[in-house]
Amino acid sequence: MWFRFSILLPLLITLAAAEDVGFIYNGFRSANLSLDGIAEFTSNGLLKLTNETRQQSGHAFYPYLINFKNTTNGSVFSFSTTFVFAIVSQYPSLSGHGIAFVVAPTRGLPGALPSQYLGLFNESSNGKGTNHVFAVELDTIQSTEFNDTNDNHVGIDINGLKSDKSSPAGYYEDDGSRKLKNLTLISGQRMQVWVEYDGVNKRIDVTLAPFKVPKPKTPLLSLSRDLSSIVNREMYVGFSSATGSVLASHYVLGWSFKINGQTQELNLSQLPKLPRIGPKKRSKVLTIGLPLILVSLALAVVSGVVFFIRRKRKFAEIVEDWELEFGPHRFKFKDLYVATKGFKDKELLGAGGFGRVYRGVLPNNKLEVAVKRVSHESRQGIKEFIAEIVSIGRLRHRNLVQLLGYCRRKGELLLVYDYMPNGSLDKYLYDQPEVTLSWKQRFKVIKGVASGLFYLHGEWEQVVIHRDVKASNVLLDGELNGRLGDFGLARLYDHGTDPQTTHVVGTLGYLAPEHTRTGKATPRTDVFAFGAFLLEVACGRRPIETQSSTSEDVILVDWVYSCWSKGDILEAKDPNLGSDYVAEEVGLVLKLGLLCSHSEPEARPTMRQVVQFLEGDIPFPELSSLSLSSSGLTFGHREGFDDFAMSYSSSICKGFTQSTSVAESLLSGGR
Numbered sequence: 067m068w069f070r071f072s073i074l075l076p077l078l079i080t081l082a083a084a085e086d087v088g089f090i091y092n093g094f095r096s097a098n099l100s101l102d103g104i105a106e107f108t109s110n111g112l113l114k115l116t117n118e119t120r121q122q123s124g125h126a127f128y129p130y131l132i133n134f135k136n137t138t139n140g141s142v143f144s145f146s147t148t149f150v151f152a153i154v155s156q157y158p159s160l161s162g163h164g165i166a167f168v169v170a171p172t173r174g175l176p177g178a179l180p181s182q183y184l185g186l187f188n189e190s191s192n193g194k195g196t197n198h199v200f201a202v203e204l205d206t207i208q209s210t211e212f213n214d215t216n217d218n219h220v221g222i223d224i225n226g227l228k229s230d231k232s233s234p235a236g237y238y239e240d241d242g243s244r245k246l247k248n249l250t251l252i253s254g255q256r257m258q259v260w261v262e263y264d265g266v267n268k269r270i271d272v273t274l275a276p277f278k279v280p281k282p283k284t285p286l287l288s289l290s291r292d293l294s295s296i297v298n299r300e301m302y303v304g305f306s307s308a309t310g311s312v313l314a315s316h317y318v319l320g321w322s323f324k325i326n327g328q329t330q331e332l333n334l335s336q337l338p339k340l341p342r343i344g345p346k347k348r349s350k351v352l353t354i355g356l357p358l359i360l361v362s363l364a365l366a367v368v369s370g371v372v373f374f375i376r377r378k379r380k381f382a383e384i385v386e387d388w389e390l391e392f393g394p395h396r397f398k399f400k401d402l403y404v405a406t407k408g409f410k411d412k413e414l415l416g417a418g419g420f421g422r423v424y425r426g427v428l429p430n431n432k433l434e435v436a437v438k439r440v441s442h443e444s445r446q447g448i449k450e451f452i453a454e455i456v457s458i459g460r461l462r463h464r465n466l467v468q469l470l471g472y473c474r475r476k477g478e479l480l481l482v483y484d485y486m487p488n489g490s491l492d493k494y495l496y497d498q499p500e501v502t503l504s505w506k507q508r509f510k511v512i513k514g515v516a517s518g519l520f521y522l523h524g525e526w527e528q529v530v531i532h533r534d535v536k537a538s539n540v541l542l543d544g545e546l547n548g549r550l551g552d553f554g555l556a557r558l559y560d561h562g563t564d565p566q567t568t569h570v571v572g573t574l575g576y577l578a579p580e581h582t583r584t585g586k587a588t589p590r591t592d593v594f595a596f597g598a599f600l601l602e603v604a605c606g607r608r609p610i611e612t613q614s615s616t617s618e619d620v621i622l623v624d625w626v627y628s629c630w631s632k633g634d635i636l637e638a639k640d641p642n643l644g645s646d647y648v649a650e651e652v653g654l655v656l657k658l659g660l661l662c663s664h665s666e667p668e669a670r671p672t673m674r675q676v677v678q679f680l681e682g683d684i685p686f687p688e689l690s691s692l693s694l695s696s697s698g699l700t701f702g703h704r705e706g707f708d709d710f711a712m713s714y715s716s717s718i719c720k721g722f723t724q725s726t727s728v729a730e731s732l733l734s735g736g737r
């Protein structure tokens with residue numbers, strides 16, 4: 067008679083002539099096995115033969131007797147069984163002791179010992195023919211007393227633990243290579259075992275394979291043996307397992323058995339899952355993961371420190387005690403670095419003898435600024451210089467480019483100015499400019515610069531000599547107001563005191579003759595430069611220009627003077643102005659330019675007077691009534707020219723000051 071196996075609920079149908087007995091457990095939920103020792107079912111249907119307890123054994127037996135023979139003296143029927151197991155150990159390389167599939171006359175194997183006895187036998191019963199026990203052991207400890215081959219073997223045991231046949235755990239792949247692929251029983255991985263007894267040929271085959279690998283054709287162990295004298299007519303089948311001194315869990319996930327025929331294959335996808343993190347996995351985390359984590363942590367710390375030091379060095383500044391009083395005028399280099407996007411070339415506004423000027427946006431208040439990088443080698447006089455910078459930073463006038471502050475690094479000084487969107491005036495004047503300024507705009511710029519210079523000379527608490535008034539140092543703000551900038555050369559002294567001798571600095575063509583003679587910068591020397599500036603703006607030419615055709619120098623003031631003496635001063639005006647100009651204003655500016663360029667300082671007007679002339683507050687005197695003479699004008703110029711002939715070419719063409727180490731003259735402090 068035939069019967070059907072239920073997949074979910076294992077069934078047994080015992081018949082009177084019950085040759086064809088079988089059962090299948092795809093997991094052990096609601097299974098009725100007979101357990102003893104420390105064996106138990108987990109809630110998700112695993113058969114857990116041993117829990118984490120030392121020196122204990124556990125048994126699980128199919129609860130009913132199974133007929134293995136027709137008669138007591140008859141031969142044993144063929145049978146086959148398969149099961150999936152896993153051994154999860156506390157340590158990755160140590161476990162104990164193993165699992166055995168057992169065919170035994172009793173369900174519980176009373177009197178059997180744990181550890182190396184695997185819960186199968188005891189010292190006295192081991193090896194005795196009266197046991198009637200057939201077992202297949204999956205042994206994870208090498209017990210020399212039983213002649214074990216190693217600590218990871220599979221053996222066929224008959225009545226005793228000395229295996230009749232054994233082999234290191236592994237399997238032969240179906241490629242005919244006959245090469246054993248090792249398996250580690252205690253790896254925690256699931257593996258499947260097939261045990262088959264051929265009752266006709268009297269042969270036992272044991273096969274092992276990794277989980278989900280189909281049963282290999284070549285068995286791991288094959289032993290010819292008639293089991294008739296060992297297996298009784300009626301026997302129990304089940305598992306035995308034992309622990310030693312190492313905590314290990316032995317699991318069976320699924321099991322099927324059949325008498326007389328091929329056992330049914332387990333449905334592997336239905337088997338219960340092993341507990342996620344076994345003790346073994348945790349130990350893997352500890353032994354491999356922890357050092358890894360520590361090493362990467364150390365690496366992270368080291369690279370963090372390196373990054374921090376690099377960053378520190380990158381943004382390092384020099385701050386000395388005396389600088390603390392300057393408080394808000396001192397900028398953080400990091401802020402300037404961020405503002406200028408790391409001093410990118412894209413942000414470069416200009417470059418010259420002084421250094422490079424970058425556009426930037428301050429990170430904290432989004433203020434647009436111009437940052438000038440000046441290199442300085444000398445430490446001498448830096449304190450005075452910075453005090454002066456800070457003083458200049460306190461100047462407030464609508465026609466001055468506001469100096470917001472500074473920052474100091476090793477060998478480098480950074481000056482922070484208000485950003486002037488329209489750039490410097492000179493680019494609107496010379497060399498066929500793309501955009502030129504109308505007379506109205508130029509006149510506004512002139513009046514603005516005059517007012518700014520007047521403020522420096524007379525209206526502030528100290529006298530400030532700019533020392534470098536020229537078109538390229540006049541910047542245009544958003545409304546095209548002229549603003550005097552670049553106080554890099556400026557000198558301060560108290561009202562009523564005499565300015566001290568200093569290195570002669572400034573730009574050729576703007577230097578008053580007495581300045582180069584005495585080395586003293588005074589408000590009158592600034593007026594002289596302002597005169598050159600007036601002529602520049604009105605004529606659209608530089609104070610000294612080299613005629614490309616004749617390579618002769620044209621001195622602007624001489625030329626304007628010659629026009630004036632011919633009686634047509636307006637001939638000197640910038641042709642780019644066209645007809646849109648006010649003749650009286652142009653005339654006034656040109657004549658004022660000549661007057662300011664007078665070689666006698668006393669003959670020059672003060673900035674107060676200049677402002678008054680420009681505003682029309684006082685009438686401009688007839689030039690002839692002033693002792694203006696050609697010789698007086700040119701004399702001064704020639705002298706200035708001769709003294710600086712050496713540096714002529716480098717200074718005149720650039721909008722910046724002379725190429726001699728300006729920073730050094732700035733910082734020398736010899737005032």
Ligand SMILES: *[C@@H]1O[C@H](CO)[C@@H](O)[C@H](O)[C@H]1NC(C)=O
Pocket residue numbers: 103104105106117118119
């Ligand atoms: C192991 O199982 C036994 C019997 O079921 C139980 O008494 C013991 O507490 C269990 N130990 C652990 C660690 O689970």
Ligand SMILES: *[C@@H]1O[C@H](CO)[C@@H](O)[C@H](O)[C@H]1NC(C)=O
Pocket residue numbers: 098100129130
């Ligand atoms: C479980 O097996 C025992 C024998 O060990 C039997 O007495 C009992 O009736 C079985 N229970 C079920 C539900 O099959």
Ligand SMILES: *[C@@H]1O[C@H](CO)[C@@H](O)[C@H](O)[C@H]1NC(C)=O
Pocket residue numbers: 083136140141142143
């Ligand atoms: C057992 O008995 C049946 C008849 O009852 C017979 O067909 C079968 O071959 C016998 N099996 C063995 C192994 O003797």
Ligand SMILES: *[C@@H]1O[C@H](CO)[C@@H](O)[C@H](O)[C@H]1NC(C)=O
Pocket residue numbers: 137138139
């Ligand atoms: C079984 O064999 C034994 C001897 O090997 C014999 O004494 C016994 O009578 C036999 N039993 C049967 C039922 O044939």
Ligand SMILES: *[C@@H]1O[C@H](CO)[C@@H](O)[C@H](O)[C@H]1NC(C)=O
Pocket residue numbers: 175176177178187188189190191
């Ligand atoms: C050994 O096991 C047998 C049963 O297999 C039992 O009868 C005997 O008492 C045990 N001996 C000891 C010393 O536990």
Ligand SMILES: *[C@@H]1O[C@H](CO)[C@@H](O)[C@H](O)[C@H]1NC(C)=O
Pocket residue numbers: 213
């Ligand atoms: C142990 O096994 C080897 C071969 O596997 C065999 O030569 C030897 O005799 C065995 N020793 C005992 C004590 O069984």
Ligand SMILES: *[C@@H]1O[C@H](CO)[C@@H](O)[C@H](O)[C@H]1NC(C)=O
Pocket residue numbers: 216234248
């Ligand atoms: C497999 O195991 C055997 C016996 O332990 C060993 O000699 C052999 O080197 C192992 N092979 C591999 C590939 O690990």
Ligand SMILES: *[C@@H]1O[C@H](CO)[C@@H](O)[C@H](O)[C@H]1NC(C)=O
Pocket residue numbers: 333334335336
């Ligand atoms: C195995 O079980 C899955 C899900 O329970 C089922 O879909 C599948 O058909 C089963 N496979 C076999 C061969 O019974």
